[in-house]
Amino acid sequence: MAEKKISMAVVKRLPRYYRYLSELLENGIDRISSQELSRRMQVTASQIRQDFNNFGGFGQQGYGYNVEFLRTEIGKILGLDQTYHVIILGAGNLGQALANYGGFAKRGFVVSGIFDVDTEKIGKEIAGIRVLDRSGLKDFVETQKVDIAALTLPKAVAPEVAGELAQLGVRAFWNFAATDLNLPSGVVVENVHLAESLMRLSYNIVNRLPCE
Amino acid sequence: MAEKKISMAVVKRLPRYYRYLSELLENGIDRISSQELSRRMQVTASQIRQDFNNFGGFGQQGYGYNVEFLRTEIGKILGLDQTYHVIILGAGNLGQALANYGGFAKRGFVVSGIFDVDTEKIGKEIAGIRVLDRSGLKDFVETQKVDIAALTLPKAVAPEVAGELAQLGVRAFWNFAATDLNLPSGVVVENVHLAESLMRLSYNIVNRLPCE
Numbered sequence: 077m078a079e080k081k082i083s084m085a086v087v088k089r090l091p092r093y094y095r096y097l098s099e100l101l102e103n104g105i106d107r108i109s110s111q112e113l114s115r116r117m118q119v120t121a122s123q124i125r126q127d128f129n130n131f132g133g134f135g136q137q138g139y140g141y142n143v144e145f146l147r148t149e150i151g152k153i154l155g156l157d158q159t160y161h162v163i164i165l166g167a168g169n170l171g172q173a174l175a176n177y178g179g180f181a182k183r184g185f186v187v188s189g190i191f192d193v194d195t196e197k198i199g200k201e202i203a204g205i206r207v208l209d210r211s212g213l214k215d216f217v218e219t220q221k222v223d224i225a226a227l228t229l230p231k232a233v234a235p236e237v238a239g240e241l242a243q244l245g246v247r248a249f250w251n252f253a254a255t256d257l258n259l260p261s262g263v264v265v266e267n268v269h270l271a272e273s274l275m276r277l278s279y280n281i282v283n284r285l286p287c288e
Numbered sequence: 289m290a291e292k293k294i295s296m297a298v299v300k301r302l303p304r305y306y307r308y309l310s311e312l313l314e315n316g317i318d319r320i321s322s323q324e325l326s327r328r329m330q331v332t333a334s335q336i337r338q339d340f341n342n343f344g345g346f347g348q349q350g351y352g353y354n355v356e357f358l359r360t361e362i363g364k365i366l367g368l369d370q371t372y373h374v375i376i377l378g379a380g381n382l383g384q385a386l387a388n389y390g391g392f393a394k395r396g397f398v399v400s401g402i403f404d405v406d407t408e409k410i411g412k413e414i415a416g417i418r419v420l421d422r423s424g425l426k427d428f429v430e431t432q433k434v435d436i437a438a439l440t441l442p443k444a445v446a447p448e449v450a451g452e453l454a455q456l457g458v459r460a461f462w463n464f465a466a467t468d469l470n471l472p473s474g475v476v477v478e479n480v481h482l483a484e485s486l487m488r489l490s491y492n493i494v495n496r497l498p499c500e
Contacts, residue, residue: 268485
């Protein structure tokens with residue numbers, strides 16, 4: 077059903093649809109009109125219909141959308157019908173927060189390894205997973221399936237560690253370090269730059285603009 | 289120097305410029321051409337010149353930009369010439385990560401309070417700040433300056449707590465809870481939806497697209 081050439085703007089909205097549809101299901105709502113979804117999400121109904129038309133429409137006008145079907149289809153487009161093995165580089169507060177967040181496993185993102193260089197952290201368990209010495213990273217990646225590396229380590233070392241992992245074949249990075257990773261083409265990077273997020277907030281405070 | 293009516297696309301790029309300029313200064317580089325900045329940031333030099341023209345240009349063509357001046361000016365536009373008092377709601381791993389991150393204080397974001405409902409956490413110190421009982425939140429906000437509330441608490445309670453804080457006069461929220469806050473107009477919200485970020489990553493893995 078999914079077609080290629082979907083605009084990035086639409087793709088960026090899909091996770092939010094997915095979240096709302098998940099909430100509807102949790103609340104036992106299995107059918108919803110674009111008007112009602114529009115009201116809840118505070119986007120126009122025509123925007124919703126237009127977005128869904130990118131994927132063949134999904135819906136029966138009048139009847140409204142079947143929430144579970146819609147959620148499953150959007151989930152497939154987002155790649156959530158697969159399991160991803162995630163390793164976390166850096167067992168500090170942020171790495172621990174990611175490891176402990178149950179919501180990721182529910183979506184198919186399973187943490188299979190946590191690494192650090194701090195001897196105080198190595199050997200401890202986070203969310204049932206023993207923190208490993210980063211010196212064993214190469215062996216781990218060569219013997220286990222690693223789909224995503226989450227980088228929650230200092231920016232001074234992030235590019236080097238990411239480069240090493242990319243060479244070992246890791247193809248996707250979730251980067252929390254406040255630096256850009258210049259990785260070979262074909263490697264995907266999703267950045268979460270918290271300091272930049274905070275600066276957008278201060279900009280909007282100073283200019284009194286509501287954010288997205 | 290800052291003009292209003294700058295497009296959101298430009299505003300979204302400013303924090304990244306600020307980050308690069310900060311790195312240049314840290315490395316003792318005090319003058320840079322748009323070409324060199326372009327090479328480092330992997331955006332076109334014409335994009336850079338066009339972005340900076342929104343704010344009067346900043347630069348001397350040929351000479352290149354004065355890094356410190358440019359950083360200061362962009363900082364002013366981003367509101368980084370002010371101090372913001374931040375409270376953190378939720379002293380879990382993510383709240384701790386935010387409190388412990390020294391980079392925020394350096395930019396003028398000072399954590400002045402951390403709140404939780406968990407008696408195991410209340411009274412403990414995080415980054416030198418004692419975790420307070422959330423029942424004391426109203427008193428705190430009424431007697432202290434609070435510019436930003438960072439929400440690192442469960443999505444089930446986030447909207448209610450945010451609503452309370454908005455009523456008490458808090459005008460800006462940094463929201464990490466996986467839910468939208470429907471707050472009065474005039475209140476600014478910057479969302480960091482980690483689950484949505486991870487879904488964009490899986491989309492890009494499945495479709496083999498490099499992310500932003």
